[in-house]
Amino acid sequence: xxxxxxxxxxxxxxxxxxxxxxxxxxxxxxxxxxxxxxxxxxxxxxxxxxxxxxxxxxxxxxxxxxxxxxxxxxxxxxxxxxxxxxxxxxxxxxxxxxxxxxxxxxxxxxxxxxxxxxxxxxxxxxxxxxxxxxxxxxxxxxxxxxxxxxxxxxxxxxxxxxxxxxxxx
Amino acid sequence: xxxxxxxxxxxxxxxxxxxxxxxxxxxxxxxxxxxxxxxxxxxxxxxxxxxxxxxxxxxxxxxxxxxxxxxxxxxxxxxxxxxxxxxxxxxxxxxxxxxxxxxxxxxxxxxxxxxxxxxxxxxxxxxxxxxxxxxxxxxxxxxxxxxxxxxxxxxxxxxxxxxxxxxxx
Amino acid sequence: xxxxxxxxxxxxxxxxxxxxxxxxxxxxxxxxxxxxxxxxxxxxxxxxxxxxxxxxxxxxxxxxxxxxxxxxxxxxxxxxxxxxxxxxxxxxxxxxxxxxxxxxxxxxxxxxxxxxxxxxxxxxxxxxxxxxxxxxxxxxxxxxxxxxxxxxxxxxxxxxxxxxxxxxx
Numbered sequence: 001x002x003x004x005x006x007x008x009x010x011x012x013x014x015x016x017x018x019x020x021x022x023x024x025x026x027x028x029x030x031x032x033x034x035x036x037x038x039x040x041x042x043x044x045x046x047x048x049x050x051x052x053x054x055x056x057x058x059x060x061x062x063x064x065x066x067x068x069x070x071x072x073x074x075x076x077x078x079x080x081x082x083x084x085x086x087x088x089x090x091x092x093x094x095x096x097x098x099x100x101x102x103x104x105x106x107x108x109x110x111x112x113x114x115x116x117x118x119x120x121x122x123x124x125x126x127x128x129x130x131x132x133x134x135x136x137x138x139x140x141x142x143x144x145x146x147x148x149x150x151x152x153x154x155x156x157x158x159x160x161x162x163x164x165x166x167x168x169x
Numbered sequence: 170x171x172x173x174x175x176x177x178x179x180x181x182x183x184x185x186x187x188x189x190x191x192x193x194x195x196x197x198x199x200x201x202x203x204x205x206x207x208x209x210x211x212x213x214x215x216x217x218x219x220x221x222x223x224x225x226x227x228x229x230x231x232x233x234x235x236x237x238x239x240x241x242x243x244x245x246x247x248x249x250x251x252x253x254x255x256x257x258x259x260x261x262x263x264x265x266x267x268x269x270x271x272x273x274x275x276x277x278x279x280x281x282x283x284x285x286x287x288x289x290x291x292x293x294x295x296x297x298x299x300x301x302x303x304x305x306x307x308x309x310x311x312x313x314x315x316x317x318x319x320x321x322x323x324x325x326x327x328x329x330x331x332x333x334x335x336x337x338x
Numbered sequence: 339x340x341x342x343x344x345x346x347x348x349x350x351x352x353x354x355x356x357x358x359x360x361x362x363x364x365x366x367x368x369x370x371x372x373x374x375x376x377x378x379x380x381x382x383x384x385x386x387x388x389x390x391x392x393x394x395x396x397x398x399x400x401x402x403x404x405x406x407x408x409x410x411x412x413x414x415x416x417x418x419x420x421x422x423x424x425x426x427x428x429x430x431x432x433x434x435x436x437x438x439x440x441x442x443x444x445x446x447x448x449x450x451x452x453x454x455x456x457x458x459x460x461x462x463x464x465x466x467x468x469x470x471x472x473x474x475x476x477x478x479x480x481x482x483x484x485x486x487x488x489x490x491x492x493x494x495x496x497x498x499x500x501x502x503x504x505x506x507x
Binding site: 020024026027028030031034035093095096097098099118120122124125126127128129130 | 170184188189226269299
């Protein structure tokens with residue numbers, strides 16, 4: 001378990017509503033990335049958001065510093081721009097599968113949740129393979145009625161090579 | 170995005186109800202196929218339904234003609250009969266996984282939705298591998314209170330060989 | 339279809355509520371296993387629970403005896419203890435993905451349901467691969483407001499080697 005993401009007692013009715021809403025958030029977020037619309041990706045975050053991608057191995061060793069780290073929407077936009085405008089890797093299709101949304105805690109300013117993701121990839125003219133399996137550890141806030149990510153930590157199980165992390169998860 | 174399947178503003182409450190109902194539809198549809206009961210497969214479609222399976226590559230090139238095309242329940246029945254009564258490929262188990270149901274538009278006669286599917290396959294005495302990853306682009310209508318497919322377009326990412334398309338997705 | 343798990347007519351409203359509740363059950367159950375907390379695993383079962391893991395091939399041949407069979411929470415606890423305290427296999431991460439929850443029947447003392455599971459595994463410093471794909475056939479009972487498994491039969495498609503079954507599914 002990622003520190004700060006221990007489960008607390010949440011009312012079952014609240015859990016139900018929030019997990020369905022967060023499922024809809026994930027669906028929109030993942031569809032944006034799967035469509036390749038990386039320029040729209042920062043819109044799912046707050047202005048002061050933190051985005052991090054870390055190996056589970058590192059988290060368990062108490063070293064939560066990840067291969068990817070962005071703080072603030074400006075950095076996310078820079079990253080999105082760089083990804084959209086460079087050809088750093090072979091063309092491929094990506095598709096996300098989501099399962100196991102857990103609502104961990106609900107406070108006025110922050111909803112903490114955890115979700116399994118499976119990211120499959122297809123290189124052109126190749127088979128589809130598992131690209132990355134991991135968990136999102138998220139802190140959501142509500143702005144103008146809409147959920148936004150104040151924090152997203154992607155903790156992956158898969159051994160990752162640097163190239164694999166060019167594209168947001 | 171497949172032409173005709175752009176998202177329109179749909180009321181969140183309607184989205185919630187419909188996506189849960191469509192999830193139940195997918196569950197029944199996929200379970201029928203995973204069980205190998207291909208003769209029951211046409212029952213998920215309207216009399217005038219269109220069923221198509223196309224590579225994402227072709228869709229993006231503006232060539233939506235697919236490897237598989239069936240128009241009308243009669244053609245679906247013929248196809249189901251042919252699949253059920255021929256031994257065209259090695260015995261295998263198939264299993265569907267569904268994620269990311271998006272309700273795109275809701276009109277009196279038609280609900281448009283998009284869903285990610287992952288189809289895994291097990292050849293007897295072999296490992297389980299990804300057979301096909303793709304998206305359903307669906308048009309549902311309600312007949313006698315029950316959702317039916319008036320149109321299902323399966324757009325797959327995976328490089329497909331002709332043999333792989335014998336069995337319905 | 340596993341004998342005893344034929345679908346019966348269940349009211350759609352009941353189906354909706356139960357499948358969402360069972361999804362939450364699966365999420366908790368799978369997260370416990372994915373976290374490696376195998377000692378907590380028996381807590382998802384009743385005192386007299388039956389747990390079984392069987393190949394689909396055997397079920398279809400009418401031989402439902404599985405590679406793994408445990409009757410009663412005591413046997414589950416013994417098994418959990420053995421798994422937690424031996425190093426029988428190389429370190430690995432496991433992650434469950436769940437799809438297609440079907441409510442089959444609802445009686446005062448028993449809710450029968452079926453669910454697809456995909457279990458992916460990552461050996462340290464290796465890629466993530468499909469470890470096992472299968473279906474849970476479950477009988478749930480409610481004790482003190484909480485769902486518990488009175489019976490879980492895991493029917494897997496994947497060719498399994500004995501080692502793969504050390505850890506609970």
